[in-house]
Amino acid sequence: MNKSVKIAIAIFVVILVWFAGRSLLRGSISTQKESVAMTTEKPVPEAVTIQASSKLHPIRVEAKGRTAPDKTVTVKAGTTGTVISTPVSEGRFVEKGTLLCGLDVESRAARLKEAEANRDAARVDYEAAEQLAEKGLGPKNRVTATQASLNAAEAAVNAARVELSKTQIRAPFDGIFETRLAEAGDFLSPGQACGELVDMSPVIVAVQVSEEHAGKLTTGMDARVRLASGAEYPAKLRYVSRSANDSTRTFRVEAAMETGETPVPAGITAQLFVPIGEVEATRISPGLLTLNDSGEMGLRYIQADNTVGFAPVTIIDESPQGAWVTGLPKTTQLISLGQDYLAEGVKVKPVPKGGAQP
Template sequence: MNRSVLIAAIILVAIVAYFGLRSVMRGSISTEQPAAEASTRSDVPQALVIEAQSQRHTIRIAAKGRTAPDKSVTLKAGTAGTVVATPVREGTFVKAGTLLCGLDVEARSARVKEAEAARDSARVDYEAAVKLAEKGLTPANREASAKASLDAAEAAVNSAKVELSRTQIRAPFDGVFERRMAEAGDYLSPGGACGLLVDLDPVIVAAEVTEAQAGLLQVGMAAEVVLADGRKFPAKLRFVARTANEQTRTFPIEAELDTGDALVAAGITASMSIPAGETDATLIKPSLLTLSDAGQLGVRHVTENNTVAFAPVRIIDETSEGAWVTGLPDRVRLIAMGQDYLNDGVTIKPVSAEGAGK
């Protein structure tokens, strides 16, 4: 055989053998790859879980508010006149009845004296009419007429004295004369402001709570109040509104502070904590909370058959240790990581993550 033909034949056989071998190898790889993929798909995903157990926990209602006086009133003039006396300095504690603003009394004092003189004259006429009637020297109706004149004169005296008393604006209760609104020489019309009187015994805390919280509160419940400066005082609820604020849909509440001898001003920011009963609750890390597709707050946990499920919860208290929630079984396995990437109903292989949730 020609040498060149032999070489060509050898090369041809080598090429055929090479492509044949590649074809066989491709078939083998193609057969193994679906099997590997099927094997991968058949693997059950793993998830870290922590076990949690419910326990009795005190429900604490937290509310923020401000301190306020027990009573506060703006004292106003009951008649017109010029202010001639302002005997009390601002910030002074006063007893009920203390004069705070005095108006000029000259004309009113004269009217009282005039009315008293007219009353005295009417009394003389009445007494004379009585004596004459007893002797039969005057008609019977003369006595009645004199009595009516005397009564009218007495009423005039009382009216003049009431008008005179209105020139003296006095404290209606014990309290602090917080702010003077009129100075000597000012002219006050009826309703003009003399000053502001506040009663800071006791000091109260006014706050607002949600509808759900208001349903747990009752007058007389004990509370603890922490002021912005760090001071703590015991308190007692004295008012829980049963009508919501139309704008905020919240319910106003008030608590009396037991401040002892401490001085507490009005208008200080205060945080109030009110124990409102006990319930079974579970302590969890806030990071375990998630939202359902419908936007409901809850956690994802593993059921007895190792499937993922969503449980809606309600936070009843938040502490430095975590959030206390209701709505979970007594014992539950919570998904510690990746809860936002696991769908409900997916079967998983739970792996304990002891300590991850604490």
């Protein structure tokens, strides 16, 4: 074999080895790319879910206010006089007509006796004139004059009795003598106060309701009242104002509580709840509520294609067991963990709360 042939064979072998190396290198690069692609592909995230269903739930108007007496009256003197007796202690229940403050009668009793004596004398004159006129021994105009005198005397007696009765300041209705404003020895003029009387039967709850809800309320509607102590009582609306407060644009509403024999003081904080209908609602944990990019409050849930959806909701009621909201499908899977980190439209793998099922 000559030298030329050996050189040609060597060149051929080199070229063959070069092409073989290129092929192996390309295969290795392709394999690496596929491996990188496989390692960079993101897994489908899991979403812990809970099943939620809606049902009919009552809608109610809720407002805060205070308890108050049915009536409050400041009992005042109708005449002048010195207080000589205060027989009723503060906080005591009194019936209508009970003496609260007694004034010195001074000369009023004597004036009454004088008026009664003048009346009796006028009656004698009248009867005598009438008998004489019947016998024709006296003029008839004498009868008319004595009749007028008798009428005037009777009027004077009535006036004296009224003046004497004003010395006894009495309760105008059944209630609690809340505050004594005059003590024995005080001198009262007409219009000055003896004390304050309150009627706590029934106890009233007075609240202010927004204009949005005022039009839905009418007198006679059933309600419930919850006191600051947690005690609850049935109630009934007795007054709904149709004129808004100029400064707050709210309407005054009063409800009469049915407390039975339980004493409820006035002036304590109370919540009034008035049912106004029913609506389909879902009870959820308030911790599931979140905001979307537009700032709307709502809940994230799993759609039929296992993607994340967002439902704006409205809270219609709250209780120790959770919040009642509207705006969700009748039956849905709510995302209970990580809802703040899952965007809408992202595909997820639902996992029931408590762990994946086999």
